[in-house]
Amino acid sequence: MVGQILLELCFLFFVGSCLGWCAEVLFRRFFSAKKWINPGFLTGPYLPLYGFGLTFMYAVSFIPVDTGSVWADKLILIIIAGVLLTLLEYIAGLIFIKGMKIKLWDYSKQPGNIQGIICPLFSLIWTAAAAIYILFIHGYIISWVAWFVNHLGFAFFVGLFFGVFIVDLAHSLNLSVKIRKFAKENHIIVSFEKLKESVKDSIERGKERAAENLQKGRKMLDERRERSGRRHASFLFAFKGKSVQDMLADYLERFKKSKGRGESGAGDKDTEQFGDLRGDDKDE
Template sequence: MIFLYLAYLFFLGSLAGWVMEVLFRKFFSDSNPEHKWINPGFCVGPYVPLYGFGLCFLYLLADFGEKSGLVATTGGTIAVLVMMAAAMTAVEYIAGIVSLKVYNLRLWDYSNNWGNLNGIICPLFSAIWAAIGAAYYFLLHPLVTELLVWLGNNLEFLFVVGFFFGVFTIDIVYSAGIVTKLRTFAKENDIIIKYENLKAHIRKNHERFAKKTNFLLPFKSDIPLSEHLKNAHSAIEQIRARRK
């Protein structure tokens, strides 16, 4: 049953995380001054896997704290909350370092934030993860537990989750194809590609020619992806040359 619960949690967390990221980029992100609607992450569909894994860890840690009796004391509760923040930060770091070292791809960049590590994690966002963990434990965990019990007793909902994982698998294969092209270009030119900056470059190129950007398929364009990469790389090199 725990595997089924984790599948549900990954499904719910990925969807909820996507909504959070879309709203953050729309209303709060400094990298989106025009406040446009931007599809976050490297997947096409409405899900961010990092949040799916994150919700699984939050549930497991909260469940462990309750069953072990650790949360019976204030100190124990604080320990569980610290473990939640650490787990979320670890998930973020692992995802970021794998994309950076394996694919030469920077999915997000905290380089300008104080105390950052490799531009992947920083104290500010670890504090945000801590706040999310606390909100989950005190506000959502009882509801999530009840929901999982209900889902476990209504197995017809498995069809929805199964459909989600089917679409998600296809999406991963499609997105992996794009990431492979980006990795090849990055390796050939010995550079790190900033994923969101590249999407912004393509979006601005569409706007310049009065073309509509595809929300779900930000890399869809009349111009080959390789040309966008060359143009973006050339623009960066020109900026660096001017600074010298």
């Protein structure tokens, strides 16, 4: 019995993490950032926060509430789920900021926010999501879980997911050690999304510069290919076949080296970029 419950929870975490990632990607593409972004701290297409969120909502839906009114019962469950989701978001954000010096999201510009981690607007959004789940989705999730229990062969894929997830998590935590050290040395909280964007921008600038050089005369082209081609290639090919985490780790090392050498030009540009990575909370 305990084993079956554990399998069900793992299945819910798997479904919630993957669907949550899809929802975040679409939200950032069409509403917030207006571009395609791989959200979260991990490389793969999953967000653990949403996995825990779905698991919590599933559990909350089974809390025995009997006020004599079906709608009052559902309203109470919705409020409980909304509070739990907000609390989950706050705890997760606090762990990353205080423990790893990394800010995965920032609500500091939202009215009534607490430490930039939670705010009334998104608490309302989570409560609305809980309402949609309890009123319209919970029945389907129960059917999915029942199907999973009757087709335990699918547990292989859930196990495969957790295998990949654990490796990804270990790799990401290893990266967080580098970021945390960098953040403590510079007395900042690193905005992870801005850090990823800065890496992407640097790669794009390298490509643009290479393209500009190729448009120049044949004589200058041969000279510049040798001079700047090596410069850009060393930057671009260093990232070939690597994950986002590897890119970030390498970029941090490059930034620290250029800062230590006091290089002009590229070094100043890196310093300018990392100035934008500062969070609102300073390291105390």
